[in-house]
Amino acid sequence: MTKVVLEVENLTKIFPGGFSLKKMRRSEPTVAVDHISFEIHEGEIVGLLGPNGAGKTTTIQMLLGTTSETEGKLKFFGKDFKKHRSEILQEVNYASAYTRLPWRMSVWENLMVYAKMYQVEKPKERIEMLLEQFEMEEYAKKSISDLSAGQTTRVILAKAFINFPKLLLLDEPTASLDPDIAVSVRKFLLKQQKKYGVAMLFTSHNMAEVSEVCDRVVFLRKGKIFAEDTPDELAKTIKNCTLRLLVGDGLKRLRTFADGRGYQISIKDREAEVVLKEKEVARFLNKLARHNIKYSEISIDKPTLEDYFLVQAGGENE
Amino acid sequence: MNKARVGAVVWRHLYNFKHSWDRLSDAFYWPAVDIFIWGLMSVYIRQATVNIPNIVLLLMSGLVFWMVVWRGQYEITVNLLEEMWNHNLVNLFSTPLTVYEWMVGVVMLGFFKMIMSVGFAALLIFSFYAVNLFNFGWLLLPFFVLLLMFGWTVGFVVAGLIVRFGMRIQTLAWTGLYVLAPFSAIYYPVSSLPAWAQKVSAWVPTSYVFEGMREAIFSGRLDQGLLVKSAGLNGLYFGLSLWFFVRMFNVSRKRGLTSVE
Numbered sequence: 001m002t003k004v005v006l007e008v009e010n011l012t013k014i015f016p017g018g019f020s021l022k023k024m025r026r027s028e029p030t031v032a033v034d035h036i037s038f039e040i041h042e043g044e045i046v047g048l049l050g051p052n053g054a055g056k057t058t059t060i061q062m063l064l065g066t067t068s069e070t071e072g073k074l075k076f077f078g079k080d081f082k083k084h085r086s087e088i089l090q091e092v093n094y095a096s097a098y099t100r101l102p103w104r105m106s107v108w109e110n111l112m113v114y115a116k117m118y119q120v121e122k123p124k125e126r127i128e129m130l131l132e133q134f135e136m137e138e139y140a141k142k143s144i145s146d147l148s149a150g151q152t153t154r155v156i157l158a159k160a161f162i163n164f165p166k167l168l169l170l171d172e173p174t175a176s177l178d179p180d181i182a183v184s185v186r187k188f189l190l191k192q193q194k195k196y197g198v199a200m201l202f203t204s205h206n207m208a209e210v211s212e213v214c215d216r217v218v219f220l221r222k223g224k225i226f227a228e229d230t231p232d233e234l235a236k237t238i239k240n241c242t243l244r245l246l247v248g249d250g251l252k253r254l255r256t257f258a259d260g261r262g263y264q265i266s267i268k269d270r271e272a273e274v275v276l277k278e279k280e281v282a283r284f285l286n287k288l289a290r291h292n293i294k295y296s297e298i299s300i301d302k303p304t305l306e307d308y309f310l311v312q313a314g315g316e317n318e
Numbered sequence: 319m320n321k322a323r324v325g326a327v328v329w330r331h332l333y334n335f336k337h338s339w340d341r342l343s344d345a346f347y348w349p350a351v352d353i354f355i356w357g358l359m360s361v362y363i364r365q366a367t368v369n370i371p372n373i374v375l376l377l378m379s380g381l382v383f384w385m386v387v388w389r390g391q392y393e394i395t396v397n398l399l400e401e402m403w404n405h406n407l408v409n410l411f412s413t414p415l416t417v418y419e420w421m422v423g424v425v426m427l428g429f430f431k432m433i434m435s436v437g438f439a440a441l442l443i444f445s446f447y448a449v450n451l452f453n454f455g456w457l458l459l460p461f462f463v464l465l466l467m468f469g470w471t472v473g474f475v476v477a478g479l480i481v482r483f484g485m486r487i488q489t490l491a492w493t494g495l496y497v498l499a500p501f502s503a504i505y506y507p508v509s510s511l512p513a514w515a516q517k518v519s520a521w522v523p524t525s526y527v528f529e530g531m532r533e534a535i536f537s538g539r540l541d542q543g544l545l546v547k548s549a550g551l552n553g554l555y556f557g558l559s560l561w562f563f564v565r566m567f568n569v570s571r572k573r574g575l576t577s578v579e
Contacts, residue, residue: 104338
């Protein structure tokens with residue numbers, strides 16, 4: 001059994017209502033995170049997912065101590081966060097696509113300040129290694145203001161690894177990266193996980209990325225944990241799949257048949273897309289044969305984590 | 319208290335200082351402008367019919383002494399704002415850095431930059447007006463300590479308000495201290511203030527330092543009671559300002575530091 005690096009118990013955040021001078025009264029408090037509990041083990045990558053406003057960022061900020069919790073207990077590496085904050089944060093780091101670094105300072109200077117902050121031994125070697133890893137060597141002397149959004153994100157990621165963290169909190173780390181760089185960043189994250197047992201808590205809106213990287217997903221909705229499982233198991237809870245057919249003959253008959261049976265169908269040129277339950281696919285294809293509907297190509301898209309996310313996020317909006 | 323992390327705060331702002339024309343002009347350009355304007359004004363007064371002894375020394379000392387207060391408060395408030403402008407507050411406080419270490423870091427910066435700015439100003443004053451501020455001798459030490467301490471006090475109060483209410487009140491970083499300037503009696507004696515203002519002035523620690531400065535210039539002596547009064551008030555205010563800033567920082571954490579970036 002691997003060690004638990006993070007234990008979250010009944011974590012709750014209620015933001016107090018602000019006072020409105022117009023209305024001369026205080027607005028209602030907002031429950032952003034509502035008694036959530038979960039654990040992360042050594043070397044595990046856990047995805048924290050949920051629609052906007054689900055409480056993901058507030059949870060990460062509470063884990064960092066930059067937002068104070070209303071209730072609940074946080075333990076990192078078996079130690080109480082309130083009592084051992086500095087000691088714990090020495091082993092933790094954070095990256096978000098939405099924070100910035102001092103824009104006048106160069107890439108090198110920014111990383112050096114954080115290396116000093118974490119008291120990294122041989123900081124020059126560490127910075128050189130990270131710049132090479134994130135393909136940023138040629139930008140070392142450039143100011144942050146001269147970098148593109150993607151390059152800045154890479155510097156922020158380099159900062160996140162500067163202290164050899166045992167736990168990384170990553171808030172949409174690959175947002176704004178070009179696809180090829182995002183792939184190399186994902187590879188780097190997985191390498192760190194395998195080689196050094198780095199655990200990660202990972203939020204992203206890219207569900208394919210979450211499926212690829214995360215061992216487990218915690219799904220938040222309205223501040224509560226709605227589901228917690230592996231990406232595959234969560235995807236399996238979605239029963240519908242998409243059947244694609246390149247129809248040769250009987251396009252009209254197909255539409256009439258699908259509409260009559262209540263299947264969701266869309267047709268573009270000769271390509272038809274039918275959404276139906278996975279277990280009904282064989283029966284559906286049989287019926288097409290009986291109606292003499294001919295197709296030359298067929299593919300079935302199985303439900304993914306993205307489908308799960310869309311269904312659950314849609315559920316919140318209903 | 320971890321020295322390396324305090325050092326990292328100092329390095330962060332020294333790197334920034336090197337690249338920032340704003341910070342460089344704060345440190346050198348504006349003090350030089352003040353010195354030229356006020357220096358020329360005092361030369362004019364000296365040449366005019368009104369005879370005020372040591373007028374150049376009086377005005378130049380007032381200017382440099384106020385620079386000490388200003389530098390102390392400015393380093394705290396503007397360095398906090400630098401983190402907020404750069405969206406770097408969350409990055410910074412998600413490291414092992416504590417709020418106390420940050421406070422010590424910016425106070426140390428204030429001290430270094432005060433030495434730099436005052437040294438530069440003293441050199442200009444000596445070069446252009448043949449006035450040597452170091453003629454105050456050892457008296458400069460208590461004067462500067464008390465002035466710097468009051469600058470830090472105002473700095474932590476203003477920084478506390480900014481960290482609590484965000485950048486919408488950032489103008490306080492430049493204006494906050496100047497509310498107290500008239501009551502500090504920088505260029506004129508406290509007795510020249512209206513009666514109500516004299517009562518306010520009695521609660522402002524810097525007023526005793528400037529009174530002491532004038533006494534030292536005119537008579538060559540110094541009533542140590544003035545320094546004791548200033549130190550007493552300073553100690554009280556400084557303690558309260560530290561408590562206030564830490565309290566406001568923690569209130570801000572309740573809303574989340576991201577909310578003030």
